[in-house]
Amino acid sequence: MNCSAFDALAGDLVRDRLPVGRERDATLEHAEACTRCGLRLVDERALAADLRALALGTERAEAPERVEQALLAAWREGGIEPMTAAAPRFPSGRPPWLWGTAAAVLLSAGVAVLGRPVRPAPSAATPSPGTADPAPGDVAAEVRRAPDTTGATPSAPTRSLRAAPTPAASPAAPSVDDGMTAGFASLDGTYGLEDLESAHVVRVQLSSAALAALGWPVADDGETRLVSADVVVAEDGIARAIRLVQ
Amino acid sequence: MRAAANPDDDEVLRRMRAGDEAAFTALYHRWQGPIYRFALRMSGRTSVAEDVIQETFMALLRGGEGFDASRGSLAGYLFGIARHLVLHRLEREHPYVSIDGDDGEPRGHVSSDDDPHAALARRERIERVRDAVLSLPTHYRETVVLCDLHHLSYEEASTALGCAVGTVRSRLHRGRELLLGKLRSVADAPRALGRAPSADPS
Numbered sequence: 001m002n003c004s005a006f007d008a009l010a011g012d013l014v015r016d017r018l019p020v021g022r023e024r025d026a027t028l029e030h031a032e033a034c035t036r037c038g039l040r041l042v043d044e045r046a047l048a049a050d051l052r053a054l055a056l057g058t059e060r061a062e063a064p065e066r067v068e069q070a071l072l073a074a075w076r077e078g079g080i081e082p083m084t085a086a087a088p089r090f091p092s093g094r095p096p097w098l099w100g101t102a103a104a105v106l107l108s109a110g111v112a113v114l115g116r117p118v119r120p121a122p123s124a125a126t127p128s129p130g131t132a133d134p135a136p137g138d139v140a141a142e143v144r145r146a147p148d149t150t151g152a153t154p155s156a157p158t159r160s161l162r163a164a165p166t167p168a169a170s171p172a173a174p175s176v177d178d179g180m181t182a183g184f185a186s187l188d189g190t191y192g193l194e195d196l197e198s199a200h201v202v203r204v205q206l207s208s209a210a211l212a213a214l215g216w217p218v219a220d221d222g223e224t225r226l227v228s229a230d231v232v233v234a235e236d237g238i239a240r241a242i243r244l245v246q
Numbered sequence: 247m248r249a250a251a252n253p254d255d256d257e258v259l260r261r262m263r264a265g266d267e268a269a270f271t272a273l274y275h276r277w278q279g280p281i282y283r284f285a286l287r288m289s290g291r292t293s294v295a296e297d298v299i300q301e302t303f304m305a306l307l308r309g310g311e312g313f314d315a316s317r318g319s320l321a322g323y324l325f326g327i328a329r330h331l332v333l334h335r336l337e338r339e340h341p342y343v344s345i346d347g348d349d350g351e352p353r354g355h356v357s358s359d360d361d362p363h364a365a366l367a368r369r370e371r372i373e374r375v376r377d378a379v380l381s382l383p384t385h386y387r388e389t390v391v392l393c394d395l396h397h398l399s400y401e402e403a404s405t406a407l408g409c410a411v412g413t414v415r416s417r418l419h420r421g422r423e424l425l426l427g428k429l430r431s432v433a434d435a436p437r438a439l440g441r442a443p444s445a446d447p448s
Contacts, residue, residue: 011422015394043426048394050375050429055395057372063282063299068274071303075267234334 001030006037014041014048184232184241199240200233211244255320259313262306274303277321280396281328287391288332290380298331322405325398329388329406336384378428386421393418 009027012018018027031041205226228245255276261269278299285298305327313323379390392403393414400418404411 008419011419017400044422047375047422047426047429050371051379051390051394053368053372054375054379057376058283058286061283061286061295062279063296067296067300067303068271068278070300071274071307072267072271074304074307075270 001026003030003034003037006030006034007040010037010040010044014044183243184230185243186241187239202231202233203245204229204231256315259306259320270307273306273320277324278303280321281324284325284391284396285328285332287379287395288329288384288388289336290376294332294335297335298328301331302328318405319402322402325392325402325406326408333384333388374429374432375425378425378432381428382421382424386417386424389414389417390421390425394422 006027009018009023010031013024013027018024031038206229208225208227211227211229230243230245231239232241234240255273258269258272258276262273281302282295282299285295286292289295289298302324306324313320379387379395382390388407389403392398392406393400398406400411400414403414407414
């Protein structure tokens with residue numbers, strides 16, 4: 001065993017994740033023979049002990065009683081929704097290609113974007129369903145730049161969606177921006193658009209191949225076409241939903 | 247302390263989805279502690295942990311949308327949601343955490359039977375480790391928290407983090423290296439004395 005192999009296994013060794021056997025024996029033997037790795041093992045053991053002590057300090061920490069009471073109240077108010085009633089979503093646990101595709105979408109975007117922020121509120125006039133354009137009265141001076149997820153500087157401002165905070169104990173609270181979010185398919189199985197407190201809508205051009213990768217049925221005629229789409233990008237820079245533009 | 251998958255979870259979740267309140271309560275009692283501690287250890291703030299636990303179980307209340315038992319355990323699913331929520335909060339609010347102010351993570355208790363000097367030294371050591379963990383970049387921090395503080399297996403952590411087992415291993419390796427470096431540098435530059443421990447407001 002060399003020092004590089006030892007480094008790779010030292011953590012497993014001190015965390016008791018290295019099964020008894022030749023590999024474990026070789027790791028220990030190397031630590032005895034090599035001063036540098038012997039010291040590394042001492043450090044790793046000290047760190048493991050420190051982390052155990054840190055975990056012990058909070059091992060009994062639990063959520064306060066009021067959280068359970070709030071959740072039970074939500075349950076009794078009929079907060080549970082059958083899964084079949086959920087909006088269609090992509091499977092959770094983002095597939096590996098998703099991030100690459102989302103990044104490619106944003107990178108390859110000609111990002112021809114309108115710069116009108118929107119602040120939908122429960123009482124605000126919402127645009128008619130199926131349209132992406134906000135009501136003129138919603139236009140504010142809050143024009144943001146798209147978050148830099150790729151290292152590239154976005155070339156145009158984006159529209160911003162901002163939803164009023166949803167009461168945590170009200171699972172059935174209606175979305176405040178149903179009009180704005182109409183027609184979007186989630187790219188993220190964990191969040192729905194109603195969970196976003198703010199986001200940007202970026203209009204992009206993407207290839208039919210990218211659409212196919214996102215799960216859309218695309219005619220396999222060998223031609224590559226460009227299609228316009230609106231992508232909802234959350235404040236963390238992650239693409240959350242997409243819809244095609246007619 | 248270990249947050250291992252429970253083979254009974256799927257059945258209890260099925261009953262919960264059928265409207266059994268006791269089943270929901272059972273899942274809550276089973277998992278609120280680990281999830282709450284994960285959020286607390288990731289954020290260092292009880293207020294964040296409380297919000298995260300509530301929102302995580304709200305997702306479960308909605309029927310556990312997106313949970314597919316064939317893809318992983320309920321534990322991995324819940325940790326995955328909690329992780330998203332924690333990261334979202336950390337990114338949305340500010341990248342800093344409370345170190346010695348209000349709303350901090352509860353400090354370890356020091357037994358009155360301990361030698362006061364040894365207890366103080368031990369407490370300071372734990373606080374240094376805690377600060378070092380909280381200062382890690384989030385993708386290393388979450389791996390260290392899940393694998394070293396919650397003792398999840400690589401497979402369970404990979405489910406929660408939505409990445410490959412190999413990625414978990416490499417992040418854990420790198421995270422531990424960073425921790426060792428931070429703790430060495432702190433040891434080389436002794437801390438200022440007189441830092442008062444904070445009380446947990448929760």
